[in-house]
Amino acid sequence: MQNHTSEKKRAVVAVTGASGIIYALRLLKVLMDNNAEIFCIATNSAKEILPCETGGAKDIYGALLRECPKEYAEKIENISFFDESDFSAPPASGSFFFDAMAVIPCSMKTLGKIANSIADNLVVRAAEVALKERRTLVVVPRETPLALTHLRNMCSLSEAGASILPACPAFYQKPKSVADIADFIAARAAMAMGFKQNIFKEWGYEEKL
Ligand SMILES: Cc1cc2nc3c(=O)[nH]c(=O)nc-3n(C[C@H](O)[C@H](O)[C@H](O)COP(=O)(O)O)c2cc1C
Numbered sequence: 001m002q003n004h005t006s007e008k009k010r011a012v013v014a015v016t017g018a019s020g021i022i023y024a025l026r027l028l029k030v031l032m033d034n035n036a037e038i039f040c041i042a043t044n045s046a047k048e049i050l051p052c053e054t055g056g057a058k059d060i061y062g063a064l065l066r067e068c069p070k071e072y073a074e075k076i077e078n079i080s081f082f083d084e085s086d087f088s089a090p091p092a093s094g095s096f097f098f099d100a101m102a103v104i105p106c107s108m109k110t111l112g113k114i115a116n117s118i119a120d121n122l123v124v125r126a127a128e129v130a131l132k133e134r135r136t137l138v139v140v141p142r143e144t145p146l147a148l149t150h151l152r153n154m155c156s157l158s159e160a161g162a163s164i165l166p167a168c169p170a171f172y173q174k175p176k177s178v179a180d181i182a183d184f185i186a187a188r189a190a191m192a193m194g195f196k197q198n199i200f201k202e203w204g205y206e207e208k209l
Pocket of ligand 1: 015016017018019043044045046049052106107108109110111142143
């Protein structure tokens with residue numbers, strides 16, 4: 001049962017301290033293109049890694065301003081940003097409806113905590129809410145190689161209803177830039193969350209659209 005006070009679809013995007021923050025930035029751009037109401041949570045580790053991967057941006061807000069064209073500025077202003085310690089944030093409760101959540105990129109630490117319901121921060125709590133309320137949860141793990149513990153945690157999450165969408169870009173779209181490579185994962189994550197994407201056309205329909 002949806003208890004929706006918003007006309008827009010709601011998306012929760014959690015960013016953790018795995019490499020690949022660009023995947024989150026590109027997904028946020030796709031969600032802004034969908035006019036989604038966006039709730040973005042960054043872990044403390046994500047904030048530490050962010051400057052290394054985004055040319056010095058201090059936070060996701062600053063990184064998005066750099067990553068997106070100027071016309072996105074107003075939409076970026078409308079994103080609600082939360083720290084991992086903020087359990088007063090709406091996604092901490094099942095009484096707050098959201099359509100889908102992505103954890104992107106997802107560290108093996110956060111993946112293990114979600115798989116075992118160790119809800120000691122807002123990211124894991126919101127993911128737990130998504131699972132218990134039978135909502136869409138998309139987890140985008142980034143690690144290589146994988147330990148057996150990682151694989152077992154992914155298996156548990158898949159059994160619990162999450163979609164495991166590894167950060168494995170494809171190359172048949174002939175990417176020309178790092179942003180193009182990241183866009184493939186962003187588009188697949190948006191699709192798995194139930195949002196539209198216009199980054200690539202469906203296979204077999206490239207000429208027909
Ligand atoms: C530069 C750097 C890159 C990292 N990349 C990864 C990664 O790709 N995957 C991963 O699982 N952990 C990675 N880590 C380790 C995580 O940041 C660490 O486990 C952290 O505690 C995760 O916390 P969080 O899940 O709360 O964000 C990386 C750490 C650093 C410093």
